[in-house]
Amino acid sequence: MGLKHYFSNDAEKRAQFIFNLIAPVYGRLDKVVESGFDKSFIKLIDAFDIKGKIVLDIGTGTGAWASKFYKNGARKVTGIDFSQKMLKEAKKNHPEIEFELNDAKNLIGIADNTFDIVTSSFVLHGTKRDIREQILAEMRRVSKKYVIIHDFKGNTPFAIKILEWLERSDFVNFKRTFSEEMKDFFDKTMIIEVGEGTGLYIGIIDK
Numbered sequence: 001m002g003l004k005h006y007f008s009n010d011a012e013k014r015a016q017f018i019f020n021l022i023a024p025v026y027g028r029l030d031k032v033v034e035s036g037f038d039k040s041f042i043k044l045i046d047a048f049d050i051k052g053k054i055v056l057d058i059g060t061g062t063g064a065w066a067s068k069f070y071k072n073g074a075r076k077v078t079g080i081d082f083s084q085k086m087l088k089e090a091k092k093n094h095p096e097i098e099f100e101l102n103d104a105k106n107l108i109g110i111a112d113n114t115f116d117i118v119t120s121s122f123v124l125h126g127t128k129r130d131i132r133e134q135i136l137a138e139m140r141r142v143s144k145k146y147v148i149i150h151d152f153k154g155n156t157p158f159a160i161k162i163l164e165w166l167e168r169s170d171f172v173n174f175k176r177t178f179s180e181e182m183k184d185f186f187d188k189t190m191i192i193e194v195g196e197g198t199g200l201y202i203g204i205i206d207k
Contacts, residue, residue: 037068037121040194048117050069054074054115054116055115055117056078056142058120059104061081061086062093069119070094079100107138117143118147125164133185140185147205154195156197
């Protein structure tokens, strides 16, 4: 996938190009990224018991977010991504986790109500609202109870704003509207403030 895909009008091709390009760097920084999730995960496990749960991580990248669930007692964790190079790094860094190539908008081969928790970290802000809605619909479909989105909330550091501009993400609109978007898909929603520009958006399914 060449440089031309960065300038493509197809957002998915741009994203695949970028994430395949940076995968080796993220692979080497995986432990640093994982430790950066500590504050968010302390808030998460204060609110939810994840021990023994079956978890799906959407847009897993190098597996750093998925590994936090495994290390905190989840029974089984599966990570999916559309970047083959990211998954190659993930498999090297976290052999205890299953990783699969799949499309978050259409989770082929995954049955309804398969996972106790379906999650993603810093994925949905990178997509336009129509794509976010497709992803949220699939996350709800394959989840038994909880969908947990770890993403931007509040003030974003300037350096991150520059990176998001280069990525051509939708993070500004995401921060403004996502909490309301969640309400269209879940019976109950809640937000856990983490700080430092980060939050946890929780969708709860009552069946």
